[in-house]
Amino acid sequence: MSASQHGLGGLKYDPKKRHRPPELNVFFALILIVGAFEVLGRLFVGDSFLFNTRDRVDTLFNEPRLKIIVLQVAIIGIIALGVTQVIISGGIDLSSGSIVGAVAMIATAFAQASVNQYGMDNLKPILGEAYLNLPLIVPIVVGLFAGLVAGVVNGALIAYAKIPPFIATLGMMLFARGVANWTTKGVPISYLQESYAEIGAGMNPVFIFIALAVLMHFLLRYTKYGKHTYAIGSNEQAARMSGIEVERLKVLIYAIAGILSAVAAIVMSSKALTGQSGMGLMYELDAIAMAVIGGVSLAGGRGSILGTCIGALIYGVIISGFTFLKLDAFYQEMAKGAIIVGAVVLDQWRARKQAAKS
Amino acid sequence: MSDIILKTEGLTKHYGGVQALEGANFEIRKGEHVAIMGDNGAGKSTFVRQITAVEQRTAGKVWFDGEEVDFKGPLEAREAGIETVFQNLALADALNVPDNLFLGREIFKFKLGPFSVLDYKAMREKTLASLEKTGVKIPNINNAISNMSGGQRQCVAIARTATFHSKLTIMDEPTAALGVQETAQVENIIRTLKEAGEPLILISHNMRQVFDLVDRIVVFRRGKIVANLRKEETSGEDVVSYITGAKTAPEYAENA
Numbered sequence: 001m002s003a004s005q006h007g008l009g010g011l012k013y014d015p016k017k018r019h020r021p022p023e024l025n026v027f028f029a030l031i032l033i034v035g036a037f038e039v040l041g042r043l044f045v046g047d048s049f050l051f052n053t054r055d056r057v058d059t060l061f062n063e064p065r066l067k068i069i070v071l072q073v074a075i076i077g078i079i080a081l082g083v084t085q086v087i088i089s090g091g092i093d094l095s096s097g098s099i100v101g102a103v104a105m106i107a108t109a110f111a112q113a114s115v116n117q118y119g120m121d122n123l124k125p126i127l128g129e130a131y132l133n134l135p136l137i138v139p140i141v142v143g144l145f146a147g148l149v150a151g152v153v154n155g156a157l158i159a160y161a162k163i164p165p166f167i168a169t170l171g172m173m174l175f176a177r178g179v180a181n182w183t184t185k186g187v188p189i190s191y192l193q194e195s196y197a198e199i200g201a202g203m204n205p206v207f208i209f210i211a212l213a214v215l216m217h218f219l220l221r222y223t224k225y226g227k228h229t230y231a232i233g234s235n236e237q238a239a240r241m242s243g244i245e246v247e248r249l250k251v252l253i254y255a256i257a258g259i260l261s262a263v264a265a266i267v268m269s270s271k272a273l274t275g276q277s278g279m280g281l282m283y284e285l286d287a288i289a290m291a292v293i294g295g296v297s298l299a300g301g302r303g304s305i306l307g308t309c310i311g312a313l314i315y316g317v318i319i320s321g322f323t324f325l326k327l328d329a330f331y332q333e334m335a336k337g338a339i340i341v342g343a344v345v346l347d348q349w350r351a352r353k354q355a356a357k358s
Numbered sequence: 359m360s361d362i363i364l365k366t367e368g369l370t371k372h373y374g375g376v377q378a379l380e381g382a383n384f385e386i387r388k389g390e391h392v393a394i395m396g397d398n399g400a401g402k403s404t405f406v407r408q409i410t411a412v413e414q415r416t417a418g419k420v421w422f423d424g425e426e427v428d429f430k431g432p433l434e435a436r437e438a439g440i441e442t443v444f445q446n447l448a449l450a451d452a453l454n455v456p457d458n459l460f461l462g463r464e465i466f467k468f469k470l471g472p473f474s475v476l477d478y479k480a481m482r483e484k485t486l487a488s489l490e491k492t493g494v495k496i497p498n499i500n501n502a503i504s505n506m507s508g509g510q511r512q513c514v515a516i517a518r519t520a521t522f523h524s525k526l527t528i529m530d531e532p533t534a535a536l537g538v539q540e541t542a543q544v545e546n547i548i549r550t551l552k553e554a555g556e557p558l559i560l561i562s563h564n565m566r567q568v569f570d571l572v573d574r575i576v577v578f579r580r581g582k583i584v585a586n587l588r589k590e591e592t593s594g595e596d597v598v599s600y601i602t603g604a605k606t607a608p609e610y611a612e613n614a
């Protein structure tokens with residue numbers, strides 16, 4: 001890049017004053033937190049958080065723990081990808097966790113086999129005999145479609161009925177959870193086909209998460225969709241005056257968020273080998289927390305998929321770190337609450353600093 | 359008739375009970391620079407919003423470039439060739455200069471509906487060329503707009519109109535919040551438009567600026583046009599008395 005590409009019209013441009021990408025700060029925070037757990041672990045529980053201190057010497061790192069962290073993070077992380085673009089667009093999505101519950105029930109209802117892995121007959125198929133042993137594509141398409149519909153409804157309520165995102169998605173949160181409970185009156189769905197069970201087997205959730213993260217990063221960074229999403233979150237009126245069709249875009253944004261929640265539901269129910277109506281409970285808050293920790297501004301217009309991915313890792317490390325330090329689950333929940341509020345405080349502080357500068 | 363680029367007849371806008379604009383008959387010729395003056399709340403911005411279809415008018419007709427038009431939204435107006443710098447800057451703070459310049463009409467590497475892939479390089483190059491052309495000084499075009507001064511932002515907004523060849527440019531109080539130097543820079547851009555023969559509607563409260571730059575002055579008062587004055591045939595005092603209502607042009611007597 002030549003100098004003239006920066007300094008224009010005789011004004012000096014000082015590359016040293018260029019803004020540090022905010023993702024870098026989030027990354028430093030991740031390292032700091034991992035370091036803190038490492039130190040606390042060695043001091044209080046006599047174990048290493050990060051490294052392998054067991055007899056098996058073939059690995060440097062404590063792979064089981066790291067795997068658990070990324071696995072824990074992956075499924076909620078998929079939701080967080082959708083939530084990230086919603087928040088960047090200036091909205092919020094409280095319904096993602098409940099959509100997970102509803103889609104898990106709907107998808108698994110279409111994924112039942114006539115026999116389970118122990119050779120026991122499925123005596124009570126949810127949808128009847130005709131719907132057993134369907135091709136894998138059926139539960140996937142039905143599940144994704146259900147997520148899409150929920151997202152489109154969210155988007156239409158917000159864009160066309162002009163209902164504030166908080167209220168619209170709160171309504172969807174209650175409605176979708178109701179759907180999840182209504183499908184089987186709370187009875188878990190099991191007897192899932194092996195092909196369905198393979199979707200979320202092993203480390204697959206992590207690979208699916210990474211693939212979707214790369215895709216969403218590309219969409220937000222390199223396409224018109226992404227550019228306009230940032231634009232409406234930054235200044236909706238300006239976007240409108242620039243000719244962006246704000247309403248249609250919003251529907252698309254919430255639709256994509258709905259589809260991503262559905263993907264999470266399929267992966268999760270596959271991994272658990274069952275569909276349960278309580279699946280995804282409160283995940284919406286976890287997903288929002290991941291995004292906000294990763295530097296996505298609740299005011300809209302700012303943030304990135306990369307930031308959310310690092311935010312998700314921070315979240316996973318903290319949760320797993322609490323377990324590692326043998327602290328009660330209560331503390332974990334309190335810490336989660338504190339982290340969410342802390343991240344928002346940080347976000348507002350950043351916004352104020354920005355405002356003071358200009 | 360053919361050299362009239364924009365003409366309105368009976369253009370009217372009511373906001374509930376507020377009659378913000380009432381029966382405005384206005385025209386501007388190709389190459390002509392016209393100022394719209396008037397007190398705050400006189401309906402100047404409302405007039406602009408009806409022409410550019412940011413809002414839908416209550417009544418009246420608009421002709422643009424020889425045809426009667428009924429734009430459905432600002433994009434249609436812009437695609438027809440009307441470039442506007444709105445009073446409340448229509449910029450996205452979190453985006454950088456090229457992003458803002460090309461907002462809503464990006465250049466693509468390839469088209470795929472909403473997922474069309476952006477050509478950042480082409481947009482950056484065109485941005486630099488356009489800033490160079492208009493003499494706008496920006497330290498780093500890759501910085502978010504939020505990191506820029508009011509003047510720099512305004513220059514970006516104006517450079518945006520100059521980047522795309524338009525048939526008519528409208529600027530709503532472009533220098534209201536600017537310092538002396540920044541104002542001079544904006545005025546220079548306006549002069550380049552004049553030299554290029556591009557017509558301009560300039561809304562301004564700055565009498566010196568108006569007399570420096572335009573050919574004709576149209577005065578709005580309480581939602582109505584009350585005067586249409588050739589610059590050579592009027593004076594600052596004269597214009598002020600129309601603005602305040604001390605005077606009304608005979609042909610607009612029923613608007614007083």
Ligand SMILES: Nc1ncnc2c1ncn2[C@@H]1O[C@H](COP(=O)(O)OP(=O)(O)O)[C@@H](O)[C@H]1O
Binds near residue numbers: 376377378396400401
């Ligand atoms: N969106 C709106 N809703 C209601 N009243 C409005 C709206 N926009 C403008 N007005 C009113 O219309 C009148 C003209 O406003 P405006 O066109 O902004 O004036 P100017 O630009 O000449 O200062 C004012 O009385 C203003 O309060």
Ligand SMILES: [Mg+2]
Binds near residue numbers: 403404
């Ligand atoms: Mg105004």
